[in-house]
Amino acid sequence: MKLVFDVYTHSAKGQWGFSASGPEVWTAEIKPGKALKLDRVEAITLGGLLTKRVRMGYVRATRTKYLHQTLTPEGDVYGEFSEVHPDVLSPDGSELVLMATKSLSDDLSALTAAWETKLQMVSVLSEQAAVWLKRQELAKQYFTAHATHPAFALVLADWAMENKQIVLCQKGAVPTTKPMNDPLAWKKFLSEWFKEETVQRAMEQLSWSLRDAMLAPVMRQPENINESGDAQGWNAEAGLAAF
Structure with missing residues (x-):
């Protein structure tokens, strides 16, 4: 409620x-x-x-x-x-890493199915993933990722930034680009809650490591896109948001 x-x-x-x-x-x-x-x-x-x-x-x-x-x-x-929103509170007492706003138009069935497929790439995570996915299905206003495994924060942030949803963090500043585009920034950010080798392993299994980023084809932006436009402003706002 x-x-x-x-x-x-x-x-x-x-x-x-x-x-x-x-x-x-x-x-x-x-x-x-x-x-x-x-x-x-x-x-x-x-x-x-x-x-x-x-x-x-x-x-x-x-x-x-x-x-x-x-x-x-x-x-x-x-x-x-x-005073804490029910979506944010962790049942097991683990610290909140980040949260993203939920839209009324989100197709929860399709969304959780996509997240489940992505999380299946991460080893030894099936039971934790089932619990996390169920929690997101029950969310009323915010999707959340707590300090249980870095894969949850990575997958949630990837979706939120792809869909222009605001991302808020517990401490520090959220990187302004998706995990696959700046793996080093996300590794540094998540090291506040997890060991670096744990984050590195999760990013490798999700195909979002530095090696994956270096081997990815270069995407050229159309010349008529204004880099200082709404998209950049949104990223800056989301990256600086904390509570």
Whole structure:
């Protein structure tokens, strides 16, 4: 769920919040043990529910938050309010490397199939790849690559830059060209999270190594293309973006 909640906190009773969108409102109550109760109510009842919580001593948080939900093996649903978008949070706690904006027009089935084909070139990655692809299928707003294997960041960045999607990084600056076009820059960038030999091996298996770049045919640009135009400006903006 990517809804943004107004959150109210009680020192002993936990947290309660609401997300209003149209005639219906979602309310979420999180007990001190993180047990979650999620309800959908009519907007006309919100005033009474809010007044009740305020009278009980709940205090409004200064910022709105996203609701994160976790299903335990026992079938219990736990919740947590967070300022971090659910797409960005890593289930295993690994650090975010980069993220790319998702378009509503993206054909997820075709996209994940293409990524799967590309990732099959990387050895000893089948189980991790299946988990990563499933996560992208569930993404609401951002595709993400965490510090589990450099191939995910490389494949995601290649697609994003090919399709003019904004790429944001956790630290540093994203290279301004696709991995296949500047493998040295991507090797240096990803060495913040991975060993250089691991990045090198992934790029070799994806056919995006320095050797592949040197052997690739030279693509000549038409003379009427303005190098300082929109494409270059977009690359500069994406490369400098960080959060």
